[in-house]
Amino acid sequence: MRFISLIIPLILLPFHLIAQSASFHRTDKLMGCRFDLTVVAEGADAGAGFLAEAVAEITRIERLISSWNPNSQTSAINRAAGVAPVVVDAELFDLIERSISLSKLTDGAFDISYASLDRVWQFDGSMTAKPSPESIAASVAKVGWQKIVLDREQSTVYLPETGMKIGFGAIGKGYAADRARTLLESRGVPAGIINASGDLTAWGKQPSGEDWRVAITNPLNKEKAFAWLPVDGRAVVTSGNYEKFVRFDGVRYAHIIDPRTGYPSTGIVSATVFAPRAELADALATSVFVMGTETALDFINQLPGVDVVIVDEANKVHSSAGLDVQTSN
Numbered sequence: 149m150r151f152i153s154l155i156i157p158l159i160l161l162p163f164h165l166i167a168q169s170a171s172f173h174r175t176d177k178l179m180g181c182r183f184d185l186t187v188v189a190e191g192a193d194a195g196a197g198f199l200a201e202a203v204a205e206i207t208r209i210e211r212l213i214s215s216w217n218p219n220s221q222t223s224a225i226n227r228a229a230g231v232a233p234v235v236v237d238a239e240l241f242d243l244i245e246r247s248i249s250l251s252k253l254t255d256g257a258f259d260i261s262y263a264s265l266d267r268v269w270q271f272d273g274s275m276t277a278k279p280s281p282e283s284i285a286a287s288v289a290k291v292g293w294q295k296i297v298l299d300r301e302q303s304t305v306y307l308p309e310t311g312m313k314i315g316f317g318a319i320g321k322g323y324a325a326d327r328a329r330t331l332l333e334s335r336g337v338p339a340g341i342i343n344a345s346g347d348l349t350a351w352g353k354q355p356s357g358e359d360w361r362v363a364i365t366n367p368l369n370k371e372k373a374f375a376w377l378p379v380d381g382r383a384v385v386t387s388g389n390y391e392k393f394v395r396f397d398g399v400r401y402a403h404i405i406d407p408r409t410g411y412p413s414t415g416i417v418s419a420t421v422f423a424p425r426a427e428l429a430d431a432l433a434t435s436v437f438v439m440g441t442e443t444a445l446d447f448i449n450q451l452p453g454v455d456v457v458i459v460d461e462a463n464k465v466h467s468s469a470g471l472d473v474q475t476s477n
């Protein structure tokens with residue numbers, strides 16, 4: 149089987165390394181994915197209380213930013229595309245403004261207006277022919293972060309074309325993880341991990357005094373981590389879905405689509421980004437896919453405090469200059 153030979157990064161929580169009974173866990177389905185929360189606290193009651201606060205915070209953010217929930221402010225912005233600006237909370241306004249900054253930083257590889265893309269590519273095995281160049285070009289006609297109109301004084305967001313849409317699929321989980329961590333730190337929680345299905349932020353140390361570490365492994369052989377990396381207060385986000393791709397004329401097209409061209413990304417199977425905040429790591433992991441290995445390594449090497457590990461379609465592991473990845477495979 150083809151997949152056996154793939155080296156696939158995956159975050160393993162080092163639960164088993166926690167020596168004291170002073171860490172507490174909770175798993176919830178939030179923002180459409182699995183969140184695993186860990187806090188270090190003095191006693192089960194305190195731990196459960198902190199975990200409940202974190203879950204409430206993530207739920208609050210989901211209500212505000214989800215484009216699936218028709219009652220969210222994001223949905224209101226999308227409904228009003230081509231019609232009128234929409235007044236939003238400062239928190240959402242700021243998130244959109246930061247998303248646009250990330251579009252500038254990544255030269256458009258990251259783009260929240262990606263959400264209007266016509267799904268001319270399918271990655272579930274149902275496609276029999278490559279879409280025509282015309283349909284691919286047409287699929288991104290409404291996409292374009294440059295078109296989003298922000299008015300800070302009025303706190304409004306306007307999508308000027310009918311059919312334009314925004315969505316936080318590539319940044320929302322990271323943002324929520326950061327906010328949950330900030331909340332817990334402000335409550336005095338000395339250490340913990342927020343893991344949103346591979347979008348992870350960790351702070352403090354394990355009760356044993358050791359750093360939290362993440363393993364980059366082959367999920368089909370999890371015993372054999374090919375690299376262990378300390379998280380040291382940073383966030384780690386892995387982007388990659390090994391099943392979702394389609395092949396035409398020998399080219400492997402992965403499920404993340406370049407919002408500038410409408411063509412799927414090629415060459416990368418998985419990207420793990422280390423950054424000071426999960427929001428940045430999340431957005432960059434998606435951007436790395438779009439950029440391709442060489443451009444992405446160049447780009448990440450210019451960002452202080454940010455690193456990347458890329459597994460390409462030939463199973464080759466590439467890492468940015470700031471990481472010392474010893475591969476054992």
Ligand code: ADP
Pocket residue numbers: 257258259260262315316317318319386387388389404405406407430433434438
């Ligand atoms: P995953 O969690 O599936 O590994 P990502 O974190 O990269 O993937 O996020 C994928 C989601 O982000 C997509 O489902 C889509 O909603 C959105 N997205 C995809 N490509 C882009 C892009 N270039 N810019 C912004 N958002 C994107």
Ligand code: MG
Pocket residue numbers: 317318319387429430431432433434
């Ligand atoms: Mg992402």
